[in-house]
Amino acid sequence: MDRTERFYKIELLLRSRGCVSFDALLEELGVSRATLKRDLQYLRDRLSAPIVYDRFDNGYRFDAAPGAAGRHELPGLWFSEKEIHALLTMHQLMAGLDDDGVLARHLQPMMDKLQGMLGADESEARELMRRVKVIVTARRRSPSRYFELLGSALVQRRRVWLRYFKRSDRSTSEREVSPQRLVNHRNTWYLDAWCHGSEGLRRFALDAVQDARALDTRARNVAIRDLEAELDAGYGIYGGGDAKLKWATLVFDADAAQWVAGEEWHARQKSRWLDDGRYELQVPYSDPTELTMDILRHGDRVVVVGDRALALAIKARLAKALAQYR
Structure with a gap:
């Protein structure tokens, strides 16, 4: 048996028998004393198995002392x-x-x-x-020195001075903020913070931070529930608060429905199958920017219904795109 199988066997023996002598383990595993010692040491050091030697019973068992780890499970390919x-x-x-x-x-x-x-x-x-491959597309890399600085300020509850580049109007501003949360959305890092200049919660893309400096001033604290209500209620990274929310109704054709029906676009989404095989999806949004991009990704397989402003925005984007291919 290979080493992985031996690890399973040791785990099973200790769990089923409670305490197992060194000689009994040797007999069950059919290995040398040196090999068994190395296996036990590896289980303890690398896989954090709480295996202890019980002098009274002259054997090995899982530690049942107060504060010891609970039921131990070996890692491996049986993960969900x-x-x-x-x-x-x-x-x-x-x-x-x-x-x-x-x-x-x-x-x-x-x-x-x-x-x-x-x-x-x-x-x-x-x-x-x-x-097992995790594919990442369109990832924006943030300067690691700012990630470390902002992460430290977040943990230490300190304010931070930022020089920030705003892509929408290509402007640069200086701000004093109180970090509240780091967010990774679509493989890009953002900082949720209370902006003391605008007196409100704002979300900053880390790769747009041009300079940062930790301050000695204590950060203002915002309760997580208030943070979530303000920034997470809407669609994607442009969350917005409940007061700003609108609901978009999207109807996908029967072919696209087979894929979209298994997707989660938003934690509060509503959906239903239509009688003709199409799929209706309703999602909340405040800023249409990211929702528009996701709708356009499905091209002619989806239509926006009941929201004239959003439908016209999608129509205008499609018309502009078509004009570039004449």
Whole structure:
């Protein structure tokens, strides 16, 4: 049996028998004493298995002392789809944060822990990361020095001075903000913060921060529920508050419906199948920018109904795009 199988076997024996002697483990596994010692050490050090030696019973068992970890499960390929996506995405996010080594000293312990969770040894973890691919498109990389500074200010509850470039009107402004939350949306990092100049919550793209400096002033605190109500109620990164919300009704043709019916566009979306096989999706929005982009992605497979302003905006964008291909 290979090492991964031995790990499973050790886990099973300790869980089913409670306490197992070293000689009994040797007999069950059919390996040398040195190999078994290495396996037990690896389970403890790399996979965080709470295995202890019980001198009274002369055997090994899982630690049942107060404060010890609960039921231990070996990592590996039996993760669910959501779990394996979460682990690999987390690994990829952390790997992508640091291009110049600034954060390596902070991230390496977490990277090592994730790698240990992804496979029984380093080679297995690397193999898994090659066999399961998370594709990222249109990713905007943020300067890692600002991510570290803003993350530290967020944890320490300190205000930050920013020089920020606003893409919509190509203007630059200086602001004093109180960081509230870091958000990763479509593989791009944003900072949710209270802007002391405009006296309101704002969302800043980290890659548009031209300069940043931590201040000694204590940050203003905004309750998470207020933050979510203000910035998360609408569609995508342009959340907006409940007071600004409108609902868009989108009807997809029967072909597109087979795909869209399995997608979550918004946590509060409403949907239903129509009698002719089409699919109706309703989503809340305040700013139509991101919603418009997602609607245009489906081309002639979707139509906006009941929202004349949004429908005209989509029509105008399609007409402008068509004019460029004459």
